Amino acid sequence: MRTVATGRRRRGAELEEAILRAAAEELAASGYHAMTMDKVAKRAGTNKNAIYRRWPQRAALGIAAYKRLAGARTPMPDTGSLRGDALELLRQTNATWSSPRGAILRDLLAAAADEPDLLELLREQAGASVMNAAWLTLLSRAVARGEAPPEAVHPRVAALPMMLLRGEYAVRGVPAVPDEVLADIVDEVLLPLVRGRGRIR
Amino acid sequence: MRTVATGRRRRGAELEEAILRAAAEELAASGYHAMTMDKVAKRAGTNKNAIYRRWPQRAALGIAAYKRLAGARTPMPDTGSLRGDALELLRQTNATWSSPRGAILRDLLAAAADEPDLLELLREQAGASVMNAAWLTLLSRAVARGEAPPEAVHPRVAALPMMLLRGEYAVRGVPAVPDEVLADIVDEVLLPLVRGRGRIR
Protein backbone atom coordinates (compact mmCIF):
# COMPACT_ATOMS: atom_id res chain seq x y z
CA MET A 1 0.00 0.00 0.00
CA ARG A 2 1.41 3.31 -1.00
CA THR A 3 0.26 6.85 -0.58
CA VAL A 4 0.07 8.69 -3.86
CA ALA A 5 1.70 12.09 -3.95
CA THR A 6 -0.98 14.40 -5.17
CA GLY A 7 0.65 17.81 -5.04
CA ARG A 8 3.41 19.35 -7.03
CA ARG A 9 6.77 17.71 -6.83
CA ARG A 10 9.66 19.94 -5.69
CA ARG A 11 13.03 19.72 -7.37
CA GLY A 12 16.52 21.15 -7.33
CA ALA A 13 17.13 24.30 -5.36
CA GLU A 14 13.65 24.44 -3.92
CA LEU A 15 13.90 20.96 -2.46
CA GLU A 16 17.40 21.61 -1.23
CA GLU A 17 16.16 24.69 0.53
CA ALA A 18 13.39 22.72 2.22
CA ILE A 19 15.85 20.07 3.40
CA LEU A 20 18.24 22.64 4.78
CA ARG A 21 15.47 24.43 6.56
CA ALA A 22 14.23 21.20 8.08
CA ALA A 23 17.72 20.21 9.18
CA ALA A 24 18.30 23.60 10.79
CA GLU A 25 15.00 23.31 12.63
CA GLU A 26 15.94 19.88 13.92
CA LEU A 27 19.30 21.22 15.03
CA ALA A 28 17.69 24.11 16.82
CA ALA A 29 15.07 21.92 18.42
CA SER A 30 17.22 19.19 19.91
CA GLY A 31 20.82 19.50 18.80
CA TYR A 32 22.99 17.57 16.42
CA HIS A 33 22.73 14.20 18.12
CA ALA A 34 18.99 14.26 17.58
CA MET A 35 19.18 15.46 14.00
CA THR A 36 18.23 12.12 12.51
CA MET A 37 18.19 11.70 8.78
CA ASP A 38 14.73 10.18 8.99
CA LYS A 39 13.44 13.09 11.03
CA VAL A 40 14.92 15.65 8.68
CA ALA A 41 13.42 13.87 5.70
CA LYS A 42 10.04 13.71 7.36
CA ARG A 43 10.08 17.34 8.41
CA ALA A 44 11.13 18.41 4.94
CA GLY A 45 8.33 16.32 3.44
CA THR A 46 10.71 14.20 1.43
CA ASN A 47 12.81 11.09 1.93
CA LYS A 48 16.37 10.20 2.70
CA ASN A 49 17.32 9.58 -0.89
CA ALA A 50 16.94 13.22 -1.77
CA ILE A 51 19.17 14.11 1.15
CA TYR A 52 21.91 11.59 0.54
CA ARG A 53 22.01 12.62 -3.08
CA ARG A 54 23.19 16.06 -1.89
CA TRP A 55 25.11 15.36 1.29
CA PRO A 56 26.88 12.01 1.46
CA GLN A 57 26.98 11.93 5.23
CA ARG A 58 25.04 13.17 8.17
CA ALA A 59 27.86 15.40 9.34
CA ALA A 60 27.94 17.22 6.01
CA LEU A 61 24.27 18.01 6.29
CA GLY A 62 24.76 19.08 9.88
CA ILE A 63 27.46 21.53 8.92
CA ALA A 64 25.43 22.95 6.08
CA ALA A 65 22.44 23.35 8.36
CA TYR A 66 24.53 24.95 11.07
CA LYS A 67 25.52 27.71 8.72
CA ARG A 68 22.01 29.00 8.44
CA LEU A 69 21.50 28.59 12.16
CA ALA A 70 24.52 30.74 12.91
CA GLY A 71 22.87 33.53 10.97
CA ALA A 72 23.98 37.14 11.19
CA ARG A 73 27.44 37.97 12.40
CA THR A 74 27.89 39.76 15.67
CA PRO A 75 28.93 43.40 15.42
CA MET A 76 32.53 44.39 15.76
CA PRO A 77 33.08 45.98 19.17
CA ASP A 78 34.47 49.49 19.35
CA THR A 79 34.82 50.66 22.92
CA GLY A 80 37.78 52.93 22.39
CA SER A 81 40.35 50.78 24.17
CA LEU A 82 42.09 47.53 23.41
CA ARG A 83 41.08 46.13 26.75
CA GLY A 84 37.43 47.00 26.26
CA ASP A 85 37.31 45.69 22.72
CA ALA A 86 39.02 42.45 23.61
CA LEU A 87 36.79 41.84 26.58
CA GLU A 88 33.69 42.54 24.57
CA LEU A 89 34.69 40.21 21.77
CA LEU A 90 35.50 37.49 24.28
CA ARG A 91 32.12 37.98 25.94
CA GLN A 92 30.32 37.68 22.63
CA THR A 93 32.12 34.47 21.82
CA ASN A 94 31.58 33.13 25.30
CA ALA A 95 27.86 33.77 24.98
CA THR A 96 27.72 31.91 21.68
CA TRP A 97 29.76 28.95 22.85
CA SER A 98 27.78 28.51 26.03
CA SER A 99 24.47 28.64 24.18
CA PRO A 100 22.78 25.62 22.60
CA ARG A 101 24.40 26.70 19.36
CA GLY A 102 27.75 26.21 21.03
CA ALA A 103 26.86 22.66 21.93
CA ILE A 104 25.90 21.98 18.34
CA LEU A 105 29.16 23.47 17.16
CA ARG A 106 31.17 21.27 19.49
CA ASP A 107 29.30 18.16 18.40
CA LEU A 108 29.91 19.02 14.78
CA LEU A 109 33.55 19.61 15.49
CA ALA A 110 33.82 16.19 17.07
CA ALA A 111 31.99 14.57 14.19
CA ALA A 112 34.19 16.24 11.61
CA ALA A 113 37.45 15.72 13.44
CA ASP A 114 38.43 12.67 11.44
CA GLU A 115 37.65 14.04 8.02
CA PRO A 116 39.76 16.98 6.87
CA ASP A 117 37.24 18.00 4.22
CA LEU A 118 34.48 18.35 6.73
CA LEU A 119 36.72 20.10 9.19
CA GLU A 120 37.67 22.67 6.60
CA LEU A 121 34.06 23.11 5.62
CA LEU A 122 33.03 23.62 9.20
CA ARG A 123 35.75 26.13 9.83
CA GLU A 124 34.58 28.02 6.78
CA GLN A 125 30.94 28.02 7.69
CA ALA A 126 31.43 28.72 11.35
CA GLY A 127 33.20 31.92 10.45
CA ALA A 128 36.58 31.17 11.97
CA SER A 129 38.39 33.35 9.49
CA VAL A 130 35.96 36.19 10.10
CA MET A 131 36.68 35.96 13.79
CA ASN A 132 40.39 35.93 13.16
CA ALA A 133 40.11 39.02 11.00
CA ALA A 134 38.14 40.73 13.74
CA TRP A 135 40.95 40.21 16.22
CA LEU A 136 43.53 41.51 13.78
CA THR A 137 41.42 44.58 13.17
CA LEU A 138 41.07 45.10 16.86
CA LEU A 139 44.82 44.97 17.30
CA SER A 140 45.40 47.29 14.37
CA ARG A 141 43.12 49.88 15.86
CA ALA A 142 44.97 49.64 19.14
CA VAL A 143 48.20 50.29 17.28
CA ALA A 144 46.62 53.26 15.52
CA ARG A 145 45.60 54.67 18.88
CA GLY A 146 49.16 54.23 20.13
CA GLU A 147 48.03 51.64 22.66
CA ALA A 148 50.21 48.93 21.27
CA PRO A 149 53.42 48.58 19.26
CA PRO A 150 53.12 47.58 15.60
CA GLU A 151 54.61 44.18 16.37
CA ALA A 152 51.41 43.34 18.25
CA VAL A 153 49.55 42.85 14.98
CA HIS A 154 50.56 39.23 14.62
CA PRO A 155 48.46 36.19 13.72
CA ARG A 156 49.50 34.25 16.77
CA VAL A 157 48.68 37.11 19.08
CA ALA A 158 45.35 37.57 17.34
CA ALA A 159 44.45 33.92 17.73
CA LEU A 160 45.51 33.77 21.35
CA PRO A 161 42.35 34.86 23.18
CA MET A 162 40.07 32.54 21.26
CA MET A 163 42.37 29.63 21.85
CA LEU A 164 42.49 30.30 25.54
CA LEU A 165 38.73 30.56 25.69
CA ARG A 166 38.43 27.31 23.79
CA GLY A 167 40.84 25.78 26.24
CA GLU A 168 38.68 26.89 29.13
CA TYR A 169 35.75 25.05 27.60
CA ALA A 170 37.82 21.94 27.16
CA VAL A 171 38.83 22.06 30.79
CA ARG A 172 35.54 23.07 32.35
CA GLY A 173 32.98 21.40 30.15
CA VAL A 174 29.56 22.82 29.49
CA PRO A 175 28.79 25.96 31.50
CA ALA A 176 29.77 29.46 30.44
CA VAL A 177 33.20 30.69 31.41
CA PRO A 178 32.96 33.25 34.26
CA ASP A 179 33.60 36.83 33.37
CA GLU A 180 36.59 37.01 35.70
CA VAL A 181 38.35 34.43 33.60
CA LEU A 182 37.75 36.48 30.48
CA ALA A 183 39.22 39.50 32.24
CA ASP A 184 42.13 37.38 33.30
CA ILE A 185 42.81 36.29 29.76
CA VAL A 186 42.91 39.91 28.69
CA ASP A 187 44.77 41.34 31.66
CA GLU A 188 47.15 38.54 32.44
CA VAL A 189 47.98 37.29 29.00
CA LEU A 190 46.88 39.38 26.06
CA LEU A 191 47.79 42.86 27.31
CA PRO A 192 51.17 41.90 28.81
CA LEU A 193 52.05 40.08 25.63
CA VAL A 194 50.98 42.95 23.41
CA ARG A 195 52.96 45.43 25.42
CA GLY A 196 55.91 43.11 25.82
CA ARG A 197 56.33 42.55 22.12
CA GLY A 198 57.36 46.13 21.55
CA ARG A 199 59.94 46.30 24.26
CA ILE A 200 61.88 43.11 24.14
CA ARG A 201 64.21 41.48 21.63
CA MET B 1 21.54 -25.12 22.08
CA ARG B 2 23.97 -23.84 24.60
CA THR B 3 27.68 -24.31 25.14
CA VAL B 4 28.56 -25.50 28.56
CA ALA B 5 31.38 -23.67 30.29
CA THR B 6 33.84 -26.30 31.32
CA GLY B 7 36.72 -24.34 32.82
CA ARG B 8 37.02 -22.40 35.99
CA ARG B 9 34.79 -19.37 36.28
CA ARG B 10 36.57 -16.07 36.94
CA ARG B 11 35.15 -13.62 39.44
CA GLY B 12 35.73 -10.20 40.95
CA ALA B 13 39.08 -8.58 40.42
CA GLU B 14 40.37 -11.26 38.10
CA LEU B 15 37.45 -10.86 35.72
CA GLU B 16 37.63 -7.10 35.94
CA GLU B 17 41.27 -7.27 34.99
CA ALA B 18 40.49 -9.43 31.98
CA ILE B 19 37.80 -7.02 30.82
CA LEU B 20 40.05 -4.00 31.17
CA ARG B 21 42.82 -5.74 29.31
CA ALA B 22 40.46 -6.68 26.50
CA ALA B 23 39.08 -3.16 26.28
CA ALA B 24 42.57 -1.68 26.14
CA GLU B 25 43.49 -4.09 23.38
CA GLU B 26 40.44 -3.13 21.39
CA LEU B 27 41.27 0.52 21.88
CA ALA B 28 44.82 -0.01 20.73
CA ALA B 29 43.74 -2.11 17.78
CA SER B 30 41.14 0.12 16.21
CA GLY B 31 40.34 3.08 18.40
CA TYR B 32 37.43 4.04 20.57
CA HIS B 33 34.80 4.04 17.85
CA ALA B 34 35.51 0.38 17.20
CA MET B 35 35.63 -0.59 20.85
CA THR B 36 32.30 -2.37 20.78
CA MET B 37 30.90 -3.80 23.98
CA ASP B 38 30.27 -7.08 22.22
CA LYS B 39 33.83 -7.23 20.95
CA VAL B 40 35.28 -6.44 24.36
CA ALA B 41 33.12 -9.11 25.96
CA LYS B 42 34.13 -11.65 23.36
CA ARG B 43 37.82 -10.83 23.63
CA ALA B 44 37.65 -11.02 27.42
CA GLY B 45 35.91 -14.37 27.16
CA THR B 46 32.85 -13.15 29.00
CA ASN B 47 29.62 -11.36 28.18
CA LYS B 48 28.23 -7.88 28.31
CA ASN B 49 26.46 -8.39 31.62
CA ALA B 50 29.71 -8.65 33.47
CA ILE B 51 30.87 -5.42 31.87
CA TYR B 52 27.75 -3.39 32.45
CA ARG B 53 27.72 -4.51 36.06
CA ARG B 54 31.01 -2.61 36.49
CA TRP B 55 30.81 0.27 34.02
CA PRO B 56 27.34 1.63 33.31
CA GLN B 57 28.26 3.10 29.95
CA ARG B 58 30.63 2.49 27.11
CA ALA B 59 32.41 5.79 27.69
CA ALA B 60 33.20 4.85 31.29
CA LEU B 61 34.82 1.64 30.16
CA GLY B 62 36.67 3.52 27.45
CA ILE B 63 38.13 5.94 29.94
CA ALA B 64 39.13 3.18 32.33
CA ALA B 65 40.77 1.28 29.50
CA TYR B 66 42.54 4.37 28.24
CA LYS B 67 44.28 4.76 31.55
CA ARG B 68 46.16 1.53 31.17
CA LEU B 69 46.91 2.33 27.58
CA ALA B 70 48.48 5.64 28.52
CA GLY B 71 50.86 3.75 30.76
CA ALA B 72 54.07 5.27 32.04
CA ARG B 73 54.39 9.02 32.25
CA THR B 74 56.90 10.76 30.08
CA PRO B 75 59.98 12.06 31.87
CA MET B 76 60.22 15.65 32.97
CA PRO B 77 62.57 17.51 30.60
CA ASP B 78 65.61 19.25 32.03
CA THR B 79 67.64 20.92 29.31
CA GLY B 80 68.99 23.74 31.43
CA SER B 81 66.95 26.51 29.85
CA LEU B 82 63.32 27.51 29.93
CA ARG B 83 63.17 27.58 26.18
CA GLY B 84 64.62 24.10 25.86
CA ASP B 85 62.41 22.62 28.56
CA ALA B 86 59.28 24.18 27.17
CA LEU B 87 60.02 23.06 23.65
CA GLU B 88 60.76 19.55 24.80
CA LEU B 89 57.57 19.27 26.80
CA LEU B 90 55.59 20.60 23.87
CA ARG B 91 57.23 18.08 21.58
CA GLN B 92 56.37 15.23 23.91
CA THR B 93 52.76 16.28 24.09
CA ASN B 94 52.63 16.84 20.35
CA ALA B 95 53.91 13.33 19.78
CA THR B 96 51.27 11.86 22.05
CA TRP B 97 48.40 13.85 20.61
CA SER B 98 49.30 13.06 17.03
CA SER B 99 49.61 9.35 17.74
CA PRO B 100 46.71 6.91 17.65
CA ARG B 101 46.46 7.39 21.39
CA GLY B 102 45.75 11.05 20.76
CA ALA B 103 42.85 10.15 18.49
CA ILE B 104 41.45 7.91 21.20
CA LEU B 105 41.82 10.67 23.73
CA ARG B 106 39.96 13.11 21.51
CA ASP B 107 37.16 10.65 20.90
CA LEU B 108 36.83 10.04 24.61
CA LEU B 109 36.81 13.73 25.26
CA ALA B 110 33.99 14.17 22.79
CA ALA B 111 32.07 11.26 24.29
CA ALA B 112 32.45 12.59 27.81
CA ALA B 113 31.77 16.21 26.96
CA ASP B 114 28.14 16.08 28.02
CA GLU B 115 28.67 14.32 31.32
CA PRO B 116 30.65 16.21 33.95
CA ASP B 117 31.42 13.06 35.93
CA LEU B 118 33.02 11.39 32.97
CA LEU B 119 34.85 14.54 31.99
CA GLU B 120 36.34 14.82 35.44
CA LEU B 121 37.27 11.16 35.41
CA LEU B 122 38.95 11.49 32.06
CA ARG B 123 40.89 14.54 33.11
CA GLU B 124 42.07 12.61 36.13
CA GLN B 125 43.10 9.54 34.25
CA ALA B 126 44.65 11.35 31.33
CA GLY B 127 46.99 13.06 33.73
CA ALA B 128 45.96 16.64 33.08
CA SER B 129 46.91 17.74 36.56
CA VAL B 130 50.26 16.03 36.27
CA MET B 131 50.93 17.95 33.09
CA ASN B 132 49.90 21.19 34.72
CA ALA B 133 52.25 20.52 37.61
CA ALA B 134 55.04 19.81 35.16
CA TRP B 135 54.67 23.22 33.58
CA LEU B 136 54.64 24.93 36.94
CA THR B 137 57.80 23.08 37.92
CA LEU B 138 59.40 24.08 34.68
CA LEU B 139 58.61 27.73 35.34
CA SER B 140 59.83 27.50 38.91
CA ARG B 141 63.14 26.14 37.79
CA ALA B 142 63.48 28.98 35.30
CA VAL B 143 62.89 31.42 38.13
CA ALA B 144 65.49 29.65 40.24
CA ARG B 145 67.98 30.02 37.41
CA GLY B 146 67.18 33.71 37.17
CA GLU B 147 65.71 33.24 33.71
CA ALA B 148 62.30 34.51 34.67
CA PRO B 149 60.75 36.80 37.25
CA PRO B 150 58.85 35.16 40.14
CA GLU B 151 55.56 36.45 38.74
CA ALA B 152 55.98 34.03 35.85
CA VAL B 153 54.98 31.12 38.07
CA HIS B 154 51.30 31.59 37.47
CA PRO B 155 48.61 28.99 36.62
CA ARG B 156 47.48 30.80 33.55
CA VAL B 157 50.98 31.10 32.20
CA ALA B 158 51.60 27.46 32.97
CA ALA B 159 48.48 26.36 31.12
CA LEU B 160 49.17 28.57 28.13
CA PRO B 161 51.38 26.35 25.95
CA MET B 162 49.12 23.31 26.23
CA MET B 163 46.09 25.37 25.40
CA LEU B 164 47.76 26.81 22.34
CA LEU B 165 48.84 23.38 21.22
CA ARG B 166 45.31 22.09 21.74
CA GLY B 167 44.08 25.02 19.72
CA GLU B 168 46.39 24.11 16.88
CA TYR B 169 44.86 20.65 16.79
CA ALA B 170 41.37 22.11 16.73
CA VAL B 171 42.34 24.29 13.79
CA ARG B 172 44.40 21.84 11.81
CA GLY B 173 42.80 18.50 12.50
CA VAL B 174 44.66 15.24 12.62
CA PRO B 175 48.31 15.56 11.59
CA ALA B 176 51.06 16.50 14.00
CA VAL B 177 51.75 20.18 14.53
CA PRO B 178 54.97 21.22 12.78
CA ASP B 179 57.95 21.88 14.97
CA GLU B 180 58.14 25.49 13.81
CA VAL B 181 54.76 26.13 15.33
CA LEU B 182 55.93 24.73 18.64
CA ALA B 183 58.94 27.00 18.50
CA ASP B 184 56.66 29.88 17.66
CA ILE B 185 54.48 29.18 20.67
CA VAL B 186 57.53 29.28 22.88
CA ASP B 187 59.35 32.19 21.23
CA GLU B 188 56.45 34.39 20.26
CA VAL B 189 54.13 33.86 23.18
CA LEU B 190 55.48 32.05 26.19
CA LEU B 191 58.89 33.68 26.51
CA PRO B 192 57.73 37.24 25.81
CA LEU B 193 54.92 36.79 28.29
CA VAL B 194 57.19 35.34 30.96
CA ARG B 195 59.68 38.15 30.57
CA GLY B 196 57.00 40.79 30.28
CA ARG B 197 55.33 39.87 33.52
CA GLY B 198 58.30 41.02 35.54
CA ARG B 199 58.70 44.38 33.92
CA ILE B 200 55.28 45.83 33.46
CA ARG B 201 52.51 46.99 35.80
Add this chain to the structure above:
DNA sequence: TCCCATAAGGTACGGATAGTACCGTACATC
Protein backbone atom coordinates in the same frame (compact mmCIF):
# COMPACT_ATOMS: atom_id res chain seq x y z
C1' DT C 1 28.95 -31.05 54.77
C1' DC C 2 25.23 -28.86 52.98
C1' DC C 3 22.77 -24.56 51.53
C1' DC C 4 22.21 -20.40 49.46
C1' DA C 5 23.03 -15.71 48.04
C1' DT C 6 25.75 -13.76 44.61
C1' DA C 7 27.88 -13.21 40.42
C1' DA C 8 29.07 -15.24 36.13
C1' DG C 9 27.76 -17.35 31.54
C1' DG C 10 24.63 -17.74 27.55
C1' DT C 11 21.42 -15.92 24.69
C1' DA C 12 17.98 -13.31 22.90
C1' DC C 13 15.73 -9.16 22.28
C1' DG C 14 14.18 -4.13 21.98
C1' DG C 15 15.11 0.09 20.03
C1' DA C 16 17.51 3.40 17.43
C1' DT C 17 19.75 4.94 13.33
C1' DA C 18 23.04 5.27 9.28
C1' DG C 19 23.10 4.26 4.77
C1' DT C 20 21.45 1.46 0.49
C1' DA C 21 18.34 -0.57 -2.96
C1' DC C 22 14.55 -0.64 -5.90
C1' DC C 23 10.76 0.77 -8.34
C1' DG C 24 7.18 3.61 -9.94
C1' DT C 25 6.23 8.40 -11.25
C1' DA C 26 6.27 13.36 -12.08
C1' DC C 27 8.64 16.96 -14.42
C1' DA C 28 11.61 19.45 -17.53
C1' DT C 29 13.42 19.39 -21.88
C1' DC C 30 13.72 18.51 -26.42
Add this chain to the structure above:
DNA sequence: GATGTACGGTACTATCCGTACCTTATGGGA
Protein backbone atom coordinates in the same frame (compact mmCIF):
# COMPACT_ATOMS: atom_id res chain seq x y z
C1' DG D 1 4.62 13.39 -27.37
C1' DA D 2 8.92 10.87 -26.12
C1' DT D 3 12.62 10.52 -22.77
C1' DG D 4 16.07 10.98 -19.23
C1' DT D 5 16.64 12.59 -14.69
C1' DA D 6 15.34 13.34 -10.17
C1' DC D 7 11.92 12.67 -6.64
C1' DG D 8 8.64 9.92 -3.57
C1' DG D 9 7.70 5.79 -1.11
C1' DT D 10 9.14 1.94 1.09
C1' DA D 11 11.62 -1.71 2.56
C1' DC D 12 15.86 -3.55 3.99
C1' DT D 13 20.63 -4.40 5.78
C1' DA D 14 23.80 -3.74 9.22
C1' DT D 15 25.43 -2.12 13.50
C1' DC D 16 25.39 -1.47 18.17
C1' DC D 17 23.90 0.07 22.84
C1' DG D 18 21.67 -1.43 26.68
C1' DT D 19 18.42 -4.78 29.06
C1' DA D 20 15.99 -9.03 30.33
C1' DC D 21 15.95 -13.59 31.75
C1' DC D 22 17.36 -17.89 32.78
C1' DT D 23 20.92 -21.31 33.99
C1' DT D 24 25.06 -22.44 36.50
C1' DA D 25 29.27 -22.20 39.10
C1' DT D 26 31.53 -20.47 43.37
C1' DG D 27 32.54 -19.39 47.87
C1' DG D 28 31.20 -18.50 52.45
C1' DG D 29 28.28 -19.34 56.30
C1' DA D 30 25.27 -22.42 59.08
